[in-house]
Amino acid sequence: RTLVQLSCSAGAYNFISRWYLVRRGETPLAISFPMPVSGEGRPETELELVNAEFMPETGTISSYALGRGIGDCGSSASWTWDGEAFQLQSYALMDDCRGVSAEFWPTLWRSAD
Numbered sequence: 001r002t003l004v005q006l007s008c009s010a011g012a013y014n015f016i017s018r019w020y021l022v023r024r025g026e027t028p029l030a031i032s033f034p035m036p037v038s039g040e041g042r043p044e045t046e047l048e049l050v051n052a053e054f055m056p057e058t059g060t061i062s063s064y065a066l067g068r069g070i071g072d073c074g075s076s077a078s079w080t081w082d083g084e085a086f087q088l089q090s091y092a093l094m095d096d097c098r099g100v101s102a103e104f105w106p107t108l109w110r111s112a113d
Contacts, residue, residue: 003054004028013069014050019061033061033079034088036109061086064102073097076105087111 004020020028035044050065059081067073073094079086091109094100 072099
């Protein structure tokens with residue numbers, strides 16, 4: 001398998017990409033990233049990630065979406081490869097732009113270590 005990141009669009013401080021698993025001779029498979037359960041109690045998934053990168057040494061993809069350029073609001077998440085799919089490892093969200101750095105954003109999801 002080969003992991004492929006395709007850039008879809010870019011702005012001043014965010015770039016959006018989609019991720020695919022490719023096997024020789026097969027159609028590329030779009031990766032769907034699990035997200036925390038919605039307010040309605042339904043599991044959510046995401047096909048596009050913002051400012052995402054892959055760390056091969058840990059098998060982790062991380063994403064960091066800025067709400068504005070100074071980075072005081074937005075979301076951050078990470079997913080780890082379990083051999084079959086990427087599983088949500090952590091998710092933090094700061095809806096209000098109040099001068100708070102990302103290290104202090106509320107964590108809404110964290111997997112057990």
